[in-house]
Amino acid sequence: MPLPSGTLLGPYEILAQAGAGGMGEVYKARDTRLDRIVAIKLLPPRFASREDLRLRFEREARIISSLNHPHICTLFDVGVQDGANYLVMEYLEGETLDARLKRGPLSVEEALPLAIEIAEALAEAHRRNLIHRDLKPANVMLTRSGVKLLDFGLAKGLTPASSLAPDDATLTLALSAEGAFMGTLQYMPPEQLEGKDVDTRSDIFAFGCVMYEMLTGRRAFEGETQASVVGSIMTAEPAGIASLQLAIPKALERLIRQCIRKKPDERLQSAHDIGLQLEWLRQPVEEKAAPARRSRKKWYWAAAAGGAVGLVAAIVLYPRPRPEAIPAKVEFDRAGATEISSVLVSPGGDSVAWRETNGIAQTMRLRSLDTGTTRVIAEGQGNVQAWSPDGRSLLYDSNGKLKRLDLAGGGVQDVCEPCGRWFRAAWLPDGTILLGGNDGPLRRVSASGGIPVPFGHLDAERGERRQRDPIPLPDGRRLLYASRGRNPESSGIYIASLDGSTKPRRVYPTEGPFQYIHPNRLLIRHGDGLAVVGVDLDGVGKAPGEPLVIAPSVTSFSASLDGRVIALVPGSAGEDLVLMDRSGQKLADISPAGAGMASHPEFSPDGKRILFVRAQAVPSADEWVYDIVRRATARLTFSGRAGPGTWSGNGGRLFYYSGQGPDKRGGIYELSSDGAGAETLLAAVDAHHMHTSPDGRFLVYERTTTPGGGDLWMLPLTGDRKPEPLLAGRAYEHPRISPGSRLIAYSAAETGRSEVYLQTFPPGGGKWQVSTNGGTEPKWRADGKEILFSAEASIMSAAISLRGTAVEIGEVKELFRALRPRGGRASDHFSSSPDGQFFVLSTIKKQDEPITLLLNWKLPAAR
Secondary structure (H helix, E strand, C coil): CCCCCCCECEEEEEEEEEEEECCCEEEEECCCCCCCEEEECCCCCHHHCCCHHHHHHHHHHHHCCCCCCCCEEEEEEEEECCCEEEEECCCCCCHCCCHHHHHCCCCHHHHHHHHHHHHHHHHHHCCCCCCCCCHHHHHHECCEEEEEECCCCCCCCCCCCCCCCCCCCCCCCCCHHHCCCCCCCCHHHHHHHHCCCCCHHHHHHHHHHHCCCCCCCCCCCCCCCCHHHHHHHHHHHCHHHHHHHHHHCCCHHHHHHHHHHCCCCHCCCCCHHHHHHHHHHHEEECHHHHHHHHHHHHHHHHHHHHHCCCCCCCCCCCCCCCCCCCCCCCCCCCCCCCCEEEEEEEECCEEEEEEECCCCCCEEECCCCCCEEEEEEEECCCCCEECCCCCCCCEEEEEEEEEEEEECCCCEEEEECCCCCCCEECCCCEEEEEEEECECCCCCEEECCCCCCEEECCCCCCCCCCEEEEECCCCCCCEEEEEEEEHHHCCCCEEEECCCCCCEEEEEECCCHHHHHHCEEEEEEEEEEEEECCCCCCCCCCCCCCCCCCCCEEEHHHEEECHHHHHHECCCEEEEEEEECCCCCCECCCCCCCCCEEEEEEEEECEEEEEEECCCCCCCCEEEEECCCEEEECCCCCEEEEEEEEEECCCEEEEECCCCCCCCCCCEEEEEECCCCEEEECCCCCCEEECCCCCCCEEEEEEEEEEEEEEEEEEEEECCCCCEEECCCCCEEEEEECCCCCCEEEECCCCCCCCEEEEECCCCEEEEEEECCEECCCCCCCCEEEEEEEECEEEEEEEEEEEECEEEECCCCEEEECCCCCHHHHHHCCHHHHHHHEEEEEEEEECCCCCCEEEEECCCCCC
């Protein structure tokens, strides 16, 4: 029975009923003490019968009343009268988002501001360890001053739902009692439906559902019955948003997909970061082709007035704006390129270089931001590595060689060959080039050419294993680099003096890719996104600031020293696993949902399972297994520091490298292939591209021990298990022992490029070259009569026959072409089934997002 006008609830005078629902009645009332209009929600009297619920209700109400945020409906008071609990809240005029959506979906321009405000409200509550638990359009009020989030964190009474009508589909037990649902069915994440603990990521799932509904006008998960809705949430994926609402950026659809992933760990993790990403998407996009001779000032303001138009078929078409120009985001079409990587902005921000892949062809290009011209600077495999300090030359790698390109005259000079494997180079003002490798310390070589030698040494005290990604600082005395120690606590980004006079000091705890921006800031990967963070480079004891996300998912990024020009390639970095037959026909995608990187696949000896590495964040990676028969994926390790692995001869055990095993030591580990039991450390050594002999007696692997590259080692799996050297000095890779253990196949750059070779096993007898036009990653067929390997973008085959001690090699034939992943020859990107009839390949995730420049963005100062 509704309360009549004039009824007093404490000091509150009822004016009129404002609404009603299954959870109680809402009244417009007047606060007689403060003479203000409030809203009163009257909750069912049965709350008073449960002391624990009543006390928890009051406790939560007190906490929520402390929230002071412009987009959260303020709770003023709580009370009880005649056995009825009531809430006193801010009175709002407007309509709910649910009511608005009954008139149809919102445009992107309408939805983004609302979504940003919802995300900001969630972030504020999450900072105070509060979870909404019932985020839905009916709990979002649209007012003149913006969004107001209602019923934040408050429990509601149980309402049995005989149908799924919008007004009565709430299934929840008062005050989130143990084991009960809390929230509205269509917006509940899987973990909530399963009765598991919920956290802030449950709100993120609901937020994604609300965003989906805002843009499409339909719920993400629907069904005619409660059971069918639950089934949809647990197993189905919503229809593609672009197919329902054409004018939606791909980045926005990807963000929503990341919110509504089934597993909490695979979702975006922070409402704060989501809000920043949405704000980034909301920024104006300026796209207008520039006449080659137009002045900078006239061009810039013309572009600013032009607004967001279509895409153009080129990259970086714009002269650089004046420093006083307003911030802008510029997008460029990739013009048919299947991959854009190694984006590198010049120190002064006047040019951008990048690597472009079209099908199987690779090209390195350079764009001048002053003249708007683009030109090819090199062709073939390789990555743009570093600019000279004066911006007149570029370093790039090609087939294991480091090359120097004079941009004015076009002359090319070899800097070193072989250089070993490295990850980013740095060019110092004195003409020294620093290289960071997969193992060992930084190395140096003269820009005029030479042999790389160690630069400094590893820190034995913290078990340092490698130094990479060197970046010199503007003072000419110090540099930054990424370091991996024996565990995450000793890994990260370090600062050191170039003359070695001071001990290196960690300035940031993440080891992944980074870029320095003056002063005292870093661009880093933060999840899939790009963030800026302040760091203490002066040693005054300041902790790093909180990362501020400035762009959602990116695959490559770079910036000028002052941060006024930031180039990035949007998209999800990583690789997908694809199953193919011998003709190259695609049979299935087998990557698990949400995998940022699924790579280094390996068929089991019986051909029924595939071992692979899955990385969801930098630098986290673990071992996973895909069961081909059951079509099921299982995670086997949980350290987050696992590398590529291999099967034992009978498939019962796994061997893999881990940077941090259970005993906090890096090395080769052993684990049951079903994940049962504990991980066992076999040898505390660095190991790559390992393989077990088919008879299970030996594990062979590559170990980078010299500046020239990798040596091959052997670990006996019986006896004392002491590592023994096999081959050294030729940059050996990818060792594979033949069935019968008579031969070992491997790749080596003996002729200046990688080729596949055979030797007797153990080495010391005959030697045979298999490939003649390049080759790597050899694999044996189970009967030993065929070698399979990769060359450029092709999978190749050669028949092998044994005649006593002689080896006969048949004609090398191409089986099919497949796009290689980024990472070049150092990456295991394919595996063949024991009979050689099926292949699993890690291929680059499809990329079709435009390249983006952020011009004159005001990045936060270091904190």
